[in-house]
Amino acid sequence: xxxxxxxxxxxxxxxxxxxxxxxxxxxxxxxxxxxxxxxxxxxxxxxxxxxxxxxxxxxxxxxxxxxxxxxxxxxxxxxxxxxxxxxx
Amino acid sequence: xxxxxxxxxxxxxxxxxxxxxxxxxxxxxxxxxxxxxxxxxxxxxxxxxxxxxxxxxxxxxxxxxxxxxxxxxxxxxxxxxxxxxxxxxxxxxxxxxxxxxxxxxxxxxxxxxxxxxxxxxxxxxxxxxxxxxxxxxxxxxxxxxxxxxxxxxxxxxxxxxxxxxxxxxxxxxxxxxxxxxxxxxxxxxxxxxxxxxxxxxxxxxxxxxxxxxxxxxxxxxxxxxxxxxxxxxxxxxxxxxxxxxxxxxxxxxxxxxxxxxxxxxxxxxxxxxxxxxxxxxxxxxxxxxxxxxxxxxxxxxxxxxxxxxxxxxxxxx
Numbered sequence: 133x134x135x136x137x138x139x140x141x142x143x144x145x146x147x148x149x150x151x152x153x154x155x156x157x158x159x160x161x162x163x164x165x166x167x168x169x170x171x172x173x174x175x176x177x178x179x180x181x182x183x184x185x186x187x188x189x190x191x192x193x194x195x196x197x198x199x200x201x202x203x204x205x206x207x208x209x210x211x212x213x214x215x216x217x218x219x220x
Numbered sequence: 221x222x223x224x225x226x227x228x229x230x231x232x233x234x235x236x237x238x239x240x241x242x243x244x245x246x247x248x249x250x251x252x253x254x255x256x257x258x259x260x261x262x263x264x265x266x267x268x269x270x271x272x273x274x275x276x277x278x279x280x281x282x283x284x285x286x287x288x289x290x291x292x293x294x295x296x297x298x299x300x301x302x303x304x305x306x307x308x309x310x311x312x313x314x315x316x317x318x319x320x321x322x323x324x325x326x327x328x329x330x331x332x333x334x335x336x337x338x339x340x341x342x343x344x345x346x347x348x349x350x351x352x353x354x355x356x357x358x359x360x361x362x363x364x365x366x367x368x369x370x371x372x373x374x375x376x377x378x379x380x381x382x383x384x385x386x387x388x389x390x391x392x393x394x395x396x397x398x399x400x401x402x403x404x405x406x407x408x409x410x411x412x413x414x415x416x417x418x419x420x421x422x423x424x425x426x427x428x429x430x431x432x433x434x435x436x437x438x439x440x441x442x443x444x445x446x447x448x449x450x451x452x453x454x455x456x457x458x459x460x461x462x463x464x465x466x467x468x469x470x471x472x473x474x475x476x477x478x479x480x481x482x483x484x485x486x487x488x489x490x491x492x493x494x495x496x497x498x499x500x501x502x503x504x505x506x507x508x509x510x511x512x513x514x515x516x517x518x519x520x521x522x523x524x525x526x527x528x529x530x531x532x533x534x535x536x537x
Contacts, residue, residue, distance in 0.1 A: 146503040150511065153483035157490055157503040164491040166483045 133207040135185035243317040256308035267295035269434040274301035290446040310358040332500040343370030372447035380495035387435035392492040395426035395442045401464035402442035411469040419528040428453040472523035485514040
């Protein structure tokens with residue numbers, strides 16, 4: 133994964149965070165998704181400006197997880213968000 | 221760790237992505253703009269929750285049929301309707317065609333043409349004008365099952381959109397009234413909505429398929445809608461009842477319920493909203509209303525089997 137990548141949320145995706153978890157609606161895919169707390173923290177940081185490296189650093193600061201674990205999970209998660217059309 | 225749970229958006233009626241199927245007639249903007257004759261000169265109005273829909277261009281026979289079918293929902297009150305719907309003859313034999321030799325999910329494509337929302341399906345093509353005060357419903361037949369299915373599906377889509385503006389929702393769910401309070405059971409087709417109503421023979425059933433959630437003086441209430449598509453329950457009452465609880469149905473061998481809150485609760489409700497989460501429409505209003513609903517009314521995941529034991533779980537204090 134290229135950590136210098138900057139992701140942008142899909143303009144079609146509407147989202148709102150409830151109790152630290154994000155609900156994301158993607159009408160074009162007829163889909164509603166719920167992210168867990170860490171996923172929601174990543175989602176909130178995807179803003180078209182931050183790099184994946186900066187997002188990873190923020191997650192490591194906020195949550196008690198190892199760098200290796202966070203990196204692996206972030207890679208899977210970003211691939212999933214891309215596949216679902218939620219980010220580009 | 222970051223994985224998320226996804227739910228497909230509600231309802232068979234949402235399936236209408238345009239697919240290139242032979243013999244489908246997908247009307248273009250020019251077709252919609254061309255004039256069509258009405259069926260007659262009769263008119264009638266319905267009240268669905270807080271919404272008033274007026275119909276023009278009905279034949280006398282259609283008017284009688286509507287009056288008999290939608291009895292408790294007829295509206296003779298004063299005041300302007302929210303929407304006036306002109307009923308017209310489509311002048312074509314069909315729009316979409318059923319795939320040869322099989323059944324399929326009911327398809328109902330939709331699109332926006334310069335602010336006008338279009339829907340069409342097998343039996344009808346309808347337009348909600350950009351001013352949202354006028355609509356046209358063009359039907360391929362003057363009476364019979366195709367007339368009823370086409371008109372009711374159009375009216376369901378309109379109801380779903382208009383109730384949002386009043387702070388309510390049209391939920392893919394059944395509603396049963398017990399001791400003056402409505403218990404709403406929702407979930408996709410096959411989750412058990414009709415079963416729940418059949419297991420409640422002594423209660424008032426508002427709906428076994430689509431329940432109108434209305435906001436009345438700050439309180440969410442449940443009401444039925446009269447558009448039963450020939451195989452769904454049509455309520456005997458147009459009354460709205462305070463909601464005791466929302467139950468997302470899950471079939472199971474044991475009977476229990478789990479409280480859902482926050483994002484999971486909102487996602488379950490949003491995933492059960494037919495018609496409103498479609499391309500070109502802002503998904504935020506239904507999300508906001510769903511969140512308010514979940515803040516006001518307890519929501520549960522109800523695991524139930526096909527007997528009435530679920531009532532003892534629901535009514536436990």
